[in-house]
Amino acid sequence: KDSGKDGDKPSAGGIKTGQGVTDKTIKLGVLTDMTGVYASLGKSVTQAQQLYVKQVNADGGICGRKVELVVRDHGYDPQKAVSGYTELSPQVLGFAQFIGSPFVAAVKQRVDGQDKGLVIPQAWSASLLGSPYIRVIGNTYDVETINAVDFLMKEKGLKKGDKLGHVYFEGDYGENALAGAKYAAEEAGLTVVEQKIKPTDNDMTAQVAALKKAGVKGVVISAGPRQAASFVGVATAVKLQAPIIGNNSAFSPQLLATQAGPALMKNYYVASPTQPIGTDSPDAKKLVADYKAAYPSDALDNGVVAGWTAASVFGEALKKACTAKDLTREGVDKALLTIDAYDSGFGTTHDFTDPKAPSSRQTVVLQPDKKVTGGMKVVREAEVSKAAESFTVGG
Amino acid sequence: MSTEAPVLEVRDLTVRFAGLTALDGIGFTVRPGTVHAVIGPNGAGKSTCFNVLSGVYRATSGSVRFGGEELTGLPAHRIADLGVARTFQNLALPPGATVEDSLMLGRHRLTRTGFVAAGLGLPSAVREEARHRERVREIAAFVGLEDQLARPAGTLPYGQQKLAELARALCMEPKLLLLDEPVAGMTAGERRATAAVVAGVRDSLGISIVLVEHDMGVVMRLADSVTVLDFGRLIADGTPASVQSDPAVVRAYLGEEATS
Amino acid sequence: MTTFAELLLNGISIGSVYALIALGFVVIFRATEVVNFAHASLLLAGGYVTAVLHDDIGFWLALLAGIGGAAAVGAGVEFLVMRRYRGSNHSVLAIVTIGVDILLTTELTRRIGTDVLALGDPWGDSVLTVAGVSVAHTRIAAFVAAGLLITAFLLAFRLTSWGVAMRAAAENSETAALMGVRLGRVSLGAWAVAGGLAAVAALFLTVFPTPGLERSTSLAAMKAFPAAILGGLDSTTGALVGGFLVGITESLATGYQGDLTFLGRGIGDLAPYLVMVAVLLVRPAGLFGTKELARV
Amino acid sequence: MAGAALEIRDLSAGYGPVRALRHVSLTLPEGSVVAVLGSNGAGKSTLLRAISRTLSFHGGAVTGGTVAFDGRPLTGLTPDRVVAAGLCQVPEGRQVFARMTVADNLRAGALGATGNRAAQAAALRRVHELFPVLAERAGQRAGLLSGGEQQMLAVGRALMAGPKLLLLDEPSLGLAPLMAQRIAETVTEINAQGTAVLLVEQNAAIALRLASHAYVLDVGEVVLSGPADELAASDEVRRRYLGVVDEDAAADASEAVAAHRTLSVWEGK
Amino acid sequence: MSDPIKRLRRPALWTAGAVLLLALPFYLDRFWLQAGLFAMAAAIGAIGLNLLTGSTGQLSMGHAFFLAVGAYGYCVLAGDSTGTLTGLNLPSWLAAVLAVALAGVAGGLFSPIAGRLQGAYLGIATLALIFIGQHVLFNAHDLTGGFNGRDVPPLSLFGVTFDESELLVAAVPFGSAEKLWYVALLALAGCALFARGVLRGRPGRAMNAIRDHRIAAGVLGVPVARYRAGVFVLSSMYAGLAGVLLALVFQRTVPEYFGMILSLEYLAMIVIGGLGSVAGAVVGAVFVSLLPQLLTRYSDALPLVSAPGTGGVAPGEASRYLYGAAVVAVVLFLPGGLVRPAFRRRKTTTSEESP
Numbered sequence A: 001k002d003s004g005k006d007g008d009k010p011s012a013g014g015i016k017t018g019q020g021v022t023d024k025t026i027k028l029g030v031l032t033d034m035t036g037v038y039a040s041l042g043k044s045v046t047q048a049q050q051l052y053v054k055q056v057n058a059d060g061g062i063c064g065r066k067v068e069l070v071v072r073d074h075g076y077d078p079q080k081a082v083s084g085y086t087e088l089s090p091q092v093l094g095f096a097q098f099i100g101s102p103f104v105a106a107v108k109q110r111v112d113g114q115d116k117g118l119v120i121p122q123a124w125s126a127s128l129l130g131s132p133y134i135r136v137i138g139n140t141y142d143v144e145t146i147n148a149v150d151f152l153m154k155e156k157g158l159k160k161g162d163k164l165g166h167v168y169f170e171g172d173y174g175e176n177a178l179a180g181a182k183y184a185a186e187e188a189g190l191t192v193v194e195q196k197i198k199p200t201d202n203d204m205t206a207q208v209a210a211l212k213k214a215g216v217k218g219v220v221i222s223a224g225p226r227q228a229a230s231f232v233g234v235a236t237a238v239k240l241q242a243p244i245i246g247n248n249s250a251f252s253p254q255l256l257a258t259q260a261g262p263a264l265m266k267n268y269y270v271a272s273p274t275q276p277i278g279t280d281s282p283d284a285k286k287l288v289a290d291y292k293a294a295y296p297s298d299a300l301d302n303g304v305v306a307g308w309t310a311a312s313v314f315g316e317a318l319k320k321a322c323t324a325k326d327l328t329r330e331g332v333d334k335a336l337l338t339i340d341a342y343d344s345g346f347g348t349t350h351d352f353t354d355p356k357a358p359s360s361r362q363t364v365v366l367q368p369d370k371k372v373t374g375g376m377k378v379v380r381e382a383e384v385s386k387a388a389e390s391f392t393v394g395g
Numbered sequence B: 001m002s003t004e005a006p007v008l009e010v011r012d013l014t015v016r017f018a019g020l021t022a023l024d025g026i027g028f029t030v031r032p033g034t035v036h037a038v039i040g041p042n043g044a045g046k047s048t049c050f051n052v053l054s055g056v057y058r059a060t061s062g063s064v065r066f067g068g069e070e071l072t073g074l075p076a077h078r079i080a081d082l083g084v085a086r087t088f089q090n091l092a093l094p095p096g097a098t099v100e101d102s103l104m105l106g107r108h109r110l111t112r113t114g115f116v117a118a119g120l121g122l123p124s125a126v127r128e129e130a131r132h133r134e135r136v137r138e139i140a141a142f143v144g145l146e147d148q149l150a151r152p153a154g155t156l157p158y159g160q161q162k163l164a165e166l167a168r169a170l171c172m173e174p175k176l177l178l179l180d181e182p183v184a185g186m187t188a189g190e191r192r193a194t195a196a197v198v199a200g201v202r203d204s205l206g207i208s209i210v211l212v213e214h215d216m217g218v219v220m221r222l223a224d225s226v227t228v229l230d231f232g233r234l235i236a237d238g239t240p241a242s243v244q245s246d247p248a249v250v251r252a253y254l255g256e257e258a259t260s
Numbered sequence C: 001m002t003t004f005a006e007l008l009l010n011g012i013s014i015g016s017v018y019a020l021i022a023l024g025f026v027v028i029f030r031a032t033e034v035v036n037f038a039h040a041s042l043l044l045a046g047g048y049v050t051a052v053l054h055d056d057i058g059f060w061l062a063l064l065a066g067i068g069g070a071a072a073v074g075a076g077v078e079f080l081v082m083r084r085y086r087g088s089n090h091s092v093l094a095i096v097t098i099g100v101d102i103l104l105t106t107e108l109t110r111r112i113g114t115d116v117l118a119l120g121d122p123w124g125d126s127v128l129t130v131a132g133v134s135v136a137h138t139r140i141a142a143f144v145a146a147g148l149l150i151t152a153f154l155l156a157f158r159l160t161s162w163g164v165a166m167r168a169a170a171e172n173s174e175t176a177a178l179m180g181v182r183l184g185r186v187s188l189g190a191w192a193v194a195g196g197l198a199a200v201a202a203l204f205l206t207v208f209p210t211p212g213l214e215r216s217t218s219l220a221a222m223k224a225f226p227a228a229i230l231g232g233l234d235s236t237t238g239a240l241v242g243g244f245l246v247g248i249t250e251s252l253a254t255g256y257q258g259d260l261t262f263l264g265r266g267i268g269d270l271a272p273y274l275v276m277v278a279v280l281l282v283r284p285a286g287l288f289g290t291k292e293l294a295r296v
Numbered sequence D: 001m002a003g004a005a006l007e008i009r010d011l012s013a014g015y016g017p018v019r020a021l022r023h024v025s026l027t028l029p030e031g032s033v034v035a036v037l038g039s040n041g042a043g044k045s046t047l048l049r050a051i052s053r054t055l056s057f058h059g060g061a062v063t064g065g066t067v068a069f070d071g072r073p074l075t076g077l078t079p080d081r082v083v084a085a086g087l088c089q090v091p092e093g094r095q096v097f098a099r100m101t102v103a104d105n106l107r108a109g110a111l112g113a114t115g116n117r118a119a120q121a122a123a124l125r126r127v128h129e130l131f132p133v134l135a136e137r138a139g140q141r142a143g144l145l146s147g148g149e150q151q152m153l154a155v156g157r158a159l160m161a162g163p164k165l166l167l168l169d170e171p172s173l174g175l176a177p178l179m180a181q182r183i184a185e186t187v188t189e190i191n192a193q194g195t196a197v198l199l200v201e202q203n204a205a206i207a208l209r210l211a212s213h214a215y216v217l218d219v220g221e222v223v224l225s226g227p228a229d230e231l232a233a234s235d236e237v238r239r240r241y242l243g244v245v246d247e248d249a250a251a252d253a254s255e256a257v258a259a260h261r262t263l264s265v266w267e268g269k
Numbered sequence E: 001m002s003d004p005i006k007r008l009r010r011p012a013l014w015t016a017g018a019v020l021l022l023a024l025p026f027y028l029d030r031f032w033l034q035a036g037l038f039a040m041a042a043a044i045g046a047i048g049l050n051l052l053t054g055s056t057g058q059l060s061m062g063h064a065f066f067l068a069v070g071a072y073g074y075c076v077l078a079g080d081s082t083g084t085l086t087g088l089n090l091p092s093w094l095a096a097v098l099a100v101a102l103a104g105v106a107g108g109l110f111s112p113i114a115g116r117l118q119g120a121y122l123g124i125a126t127l128a129l130i131f132i133g134q135h136v137l138f139n140a141h142d143l144t145g146g147f148n149g150r151d152v153p154p155l156s157l158f159g160v161t162f163d164e165s166e167l168l169v170a171a172v173p174f175g176s177a178e179k180l181w182y183v184a185l186l187a188l189a190g191c192a193l194f195a196r197g198v199l200r201g202r203p204g205r206a207m208n209a210i211r212d213h214r215i216a217a218g219v220l221g222v223p224v225a226r227y228r229a230g231v232f233v234l235s236s237m238y239a240g241l242a243g244v245l246l247a248l249v250f251q252r253t254v255p256e257y258f259g260m261i262l263s264l265e266y267l268a269m270i271v272i273g274g275l276g277s278v279a280g281a282v283v284g285a286v287f288v289s290l291l292p293q294l295l296t297r298y299s300d301a302l303p304l305v306s307a308p309g310t311g312g313v314a315p316g317e318a319s320r321y322l323y324g325a326a327v328v329a330v331v332l333f334l335p336g337g338l339v340r341p342a343f344r345r346r347k348t349t350t351s352e353e354s355p
């Protein structure tokens, strides 16, 4: 019986190691969703992370050890997700990816309680903050939404006293974003008109009608790509004159090929924690090239960037831990806490010293554009609005 | 002899369905310990009458008194509790359950075991079960099904399924027994045997029996009195002999070369 | 006011899509008394075929191909699976359809992958605006299609012996066989037809205002459940009326959610079910369904 | 006599381990009426199921022997093919389509029919004059009909198909004497019009009167067979199937009672 | 039949099985124990559903709702009020009992509707419960914690607390999984025996009668409406208990879990196992809840599976295929289910004696 608790022991080169680390390999867990509702995200993130690992190993690995990803696809099923965690946690150092914040929440007790392995969720809900082991990368949805509203005010003519429409998903993502929207509205003297929807709603006609009736001057969408596309399409069709901006999960390049394409390129913006995959920074260009080479058939979307960033942050922490000669879970956690200005090459810098805060409050505003790789171009560089500065996250 | 079974009194009973009067103010009385036959052409309203007596249909008007109780308006299971048992013209036996369990179902009103007692297997429940299975075998033997007890009722031939239904009704230890065409689908020999069973029930239990049957032979043998319905109306009432010779009955029901 | 009219109209238009899906349930139920959980995946199949073909052979041909394809899938399911079941319990067969649904959906979502497929319909995102109330052309098309198809089936069930054979087979297969009904052929036909209908429904479910066909499209099919039940699982008229009721309820509940906050927000999906339960309390077999018999 | 319409050669059938028919042979001459008698569980219904090939619906199967109609073997056909071959059965226990209207039940009967619309209309008229109640209740759901009315519907439904050979499983079940008479007349009539009939009937009196030949089944085997009148004469048949004339019937009914073990009263509670 | 051997064999098998089950926590690691716990909880729920759907013929697709009532009920009753969350802070064992009762009450409240509807109509109507449930779970924040759910306070019985705090038993560290294992085992055994008693006794016969012929059942003296309501309550209580157990295993309740899929899985369990039999429910539950987990765990070992992204069949997909195929295959090739209901067996054995 393997209780998973083989105590930390010093080993090759006097480096302390613990669960998931041998002299040859460092095992990282990946709990993803490639068959469920978040399949598209899961696929891109996982492939990007596998790409990162391949490259790291190609130039010698970390601490002379090969990094190895153990992937479990939970298909967004809580039972499988929790089982997956239970299965992997004894044998891996930490989790480079964990999709589905409800599931992360479900195992939070165990992570904080005894496991203490570093977990990087692929979700940006403020409710995940606060644990020194579960670390959200990039701005949380609330911060992102605040910056988005700021963009509408500064650049799209939204004024004090106007009505702001907010279409959001039931669940952590939408409701966390709503918190942000409300705060921003508070600060800027706007009134929020809420429209709560479910992931199964694909037809936004009724929502558009309602917001039109309310006479909104701007709209934030904290939902999925489909809902965004539908909303923008209908809005254009019924001439709802209002700029529309969505969170980073509310767009996927595949949409540009559909009917909604033109409308999206005309009147839709996306707030994102990082620059898009298509930016012309050297790292981005290299990533695009490598990813295309590795997965020719697959689309380049934010998921790739997110996955890559998460993996590289974990890698960075490992390297730091290595120099500190401590590859135990505690060692890695500590190492991460010392990283205060990490730039993964996508325009935002991350500060991991405070577990209670997101690693960055910067938001980049993008616009859909067929011609660019990844289908998005930057319209406003990384920036933190005043409201976002003053906002106490998760509060 | 058990305690006298109560009198059954049906008074101008009327049942209407959308656009059709199945029973039109009929009435008759069943004296305790007798067999009362209800006959009539197909669609005359005999089963409807049974359905009212057993609480399956609501009467449009009229009254059915059994002993002190007014039956119309009572739900089926309350009527059963008063000791009214019936068989069905179109068989209503569970397809899967064994004959024995089907008969045990007849004991439902006489047993008390509830969810908790059964679930916990309390001694009381076990004892009750044993006692009543004993009686069930007795009754099965009485109608001649003792060898079939372990078979799924659904696989019995038609005639024996009819017997099983009769036995199940007997298992309710009824004061009033309603039999809807008990011998349909039997050979002459089997009819005689079944008739004997019915007679045996009347004589040894002294309960009232209402019998619906198209086999005049059996009716003549068993019935103490007969009521004849036609199109929901009562067209004759009296002793078997008198009824059989009643021209109206002959015209409407028996046909010229009457009782064969 | 125009908002109300608009919501109402929108409800009817989305309702006609639900009606089309519900009709698929009804056909299978009439022929086999099985609630078909695999309908969602038939829908996906039809949509997928149309989507991949429309570039090469044009929309209308592609649609035909989609209908044919989905019909084939339906027939295949009946022939390979449903027919093999030697039992009578309908809830068991319903579970089989769940298994089938898992298989088909997995395969199709694997093919669709992360794409959002356009079906290349001719209506685009154009809308018709009358007196400040606007309806998408796609929805007008859906309305017409639903109307036509449902009338067609109504007549088919009434006039042809097909309908009789179906119901006979469903109610008592042995006796139906004794009447010369070809049980296999009847249910095969039903499944094929259901497949074709699913393809049509898929079209209207994925064109504007929805961006296109993708893996989660099948989830939307679940919304047709209350529609089918509301109207009565074995009634074509029921499917139509049920569809409209569900569509309207949903649309109004969403449109006025601002005024309904005491119920909690986002009751758009819930409302149809509440209406359904309310209706069932009054009419246990739905608005137009055949009631169960109470005679012994 | 013309060639046999239905030719059954030592047919055996059973339900799983239950052997319901053992080497039954039966010949039904062209255009004749043949009766099958037998007590409960003798295997009469099983025989008809074996001919119409619906045993599988009851978890049973033919284990041996052949059935041929007009020289064509029926063995291995599906039930609908058997119907197409011109055989039509009125199954035991009515089996009307309870939730369908009377009219639709009759339409269902015509599904297997070979005749054109006109022929079917004629058949319908015929059925309606035989059983007027079916015309009155055309719109009523069959399940709500009375037992006898359902039986009429079952017979009428079979007549709609206009078969070459009609298999009747206890057609007079639950019918009032008058109605039973009418069924009997109908059988002779359609037989006169050239339809052969295989008649399973508990009312042996009627059966033997109608049939030219008769077979007696017992526990799955043919124990007696021959011309109807001869059988009617044999006292074995008289005793077991014809029953006996009234007065001593009453007598041995009472004697049966006397002989019968009586049931003690339940002293429960 | 060689009776003495038979009479000896069955108890022997039972005891062997019991010993094995009791010993498992000393050998299996947490993943397996957890899988086992999920299975046992599911088994309890499935038994309940089988009483309702299999034995009384009331199709229910709302089982997940009652599971949720049990799970969240326990959290609210046992949890303490922190921040926005309200909790009654009752002793956990009492909370568990009350949660089960609560589920029963919920079932009782719905039974009037259940009493009116039949077959598929009832099935879809109960589906409404799921949607109502989901809506409440997401919106009644102070009770359910909304989308991020609630922590599940650990159970403590007779001074033992079933949390992570490890106590050494025979040199094996016992965490929550190991301890809960025995609780679950006990609960399951109890539930199974109870259900068996109910089904074999008077209530069981009445339930089957209602399923087979409602009108006849009434005429035979069975108060149909009351019985249907009773069974609905009972099965809801089973679901409630299953919910409590699941919550304890998850250590955190998440609303997503209690959706329609879950209800359908429970239906699949009883059908696959065998409608109307307790053993069937248990076997079916084990089958349905273990299979996907095994398939996921060993997915990369499955034949013709390729690494994600290389275009072929991804592990997750492969396991879905197998799961779907298994469901279809079992139902088609074992119509009566993995465990054939008792009466079928009796039918075949006894019919040898008959002609």
Ligand SMILES: Nc1ncnc2c1ncn2[C@@H]1O[C@H](COP(=O)(O)OP(=O)(O)OP(=O)(O)O)[C@@H](O)[C@H]1O
Binding pocket: B017, B018, B020, B021, B022, B040, B041, B042, B043, B044, B045, B046, B047, B048, B049, B089, C294, C295, D144, D145, D146, D147, D148, D149, D174
């Ligand atoms: N629930 C119902 N709805 C409509 N009509 C009904 C209903 N029940 C019975 N009937 C009609 O009422 C009449 C009487 O039916 P009933 O069953 O009482 O006849 P019966 O005397 O039993 O005839 P049989 O001897 O054939 O059984 C029949 O014409 C039948 O069609």
Ligand SMILES: Nc1ncnc2c1ncn2[C@@H]1O[C@H](COP(=O)(O)OP(=O)(O)OP(=O)(O)O)[C@@H](O)[C@H]1O
Binding pocket: B154, B155, B156, B157, B158, B159, B160, B185, D015, D018, D019, D020, D038, D039, D040, D041, D042, D043, D044, D045, D046, D047, D058, D059, D092, E355
């Ligand atoms: N579905 C079945 N499963 C098992 N055994 C059956 C089944 N149906 C009939 N049997 C058995 O087959 C034998 C013949 O049955 P069958 O129904 O043919 O008798 P029958 O002559 O029609 O009797 P009846 O005159 O009562 O209709 C009987 O022993 C019966 O128990």
Ligand SMILES: [Mg+2]
Binding pocket: B046, B047, B048, B089, B180, D146, D147, D148
């Ligand atoms: Mg009658």
Ligand SMILES: [Mg+2]
Binding pocket: B157, B158, D044, D045, D046, D092, D169
């Ligand atoms: Mg028979």
